[in-house]
């Protein structure tokens with residue numbers, strides 16, 4: 252028996268990554284357009300990869316506080332299905348991006364406290380999905396993809412949320428089943444937890460992650 256948990260593998264950079272992710276049964280692939288990331292792909296590379304993604308797997312573009320010019324080029328050149336806003340975009344900015352491109356928006360919230368969790372309400376009317384990730388440390392070079400978990404008990408007393416949400420932050424093949432069981436997440440996202448080195452995806456780890464996430468426990 253497999254569960255109905257949906258899986259996003261983020262920061263794919265090669266054709267082999269796409270192949271491994273599709274074979275493992277993931278539901279979303281993420282392309283990272285943050286230039287400082289070890290997972291960064293430029294528009295040409297992203298386009299080459301995106302056109303090979305099997306139908307039925309959603310192609311997500313991860314951007315950080317991107318301006319319209321950059322988003323215009325991205326959306327024009329790369330056939331994506333969803334935008335992941337991973338910066339400090341306000342609810343107003345999220346609404347504007349959604350209106351301008353007509354694409355579903357996944358807004359990321361960095362979580363380290365109850366107050367951070369309460370921000371879900373601020374974005375529920377303007378985002379199509381929310382991604383709850385560990386808040387990056389103040390001195391971190393990257394706003395995400397740091398392999399850090401957050402305190403999952405912060406999600407225990409949440410009220411009913413109206414939009415689908417995804418759990419991220421430090422997930423691995425070893426802890427993803429526990430994370431799902433403890434938080435009730437129906438969607439999970441991983442970047443560094445399925446890599447052999449920063450930015451290098453490992454097909455065996457992708458397979459193990461998906462198997463563990465889809466296992467009914």
Ligand SMILES: O=C(O)c1ccccc1NCC(=O)[C@H](O)[C@H](O)COP(=O)(O)O
Pocket residue numbers: 261262281283285288289290313315337384393394395396397398399419420421422440441442443444
């Ligand atoms: O992965 C990156 O390099 C990155 C850079 C800038 C912003 C976000 C980034 N990753 C975001 C993701 O979607 C990750 O999957 C998420 O933060 C969880 O990362 P990890 O803890 O490494 O699984």
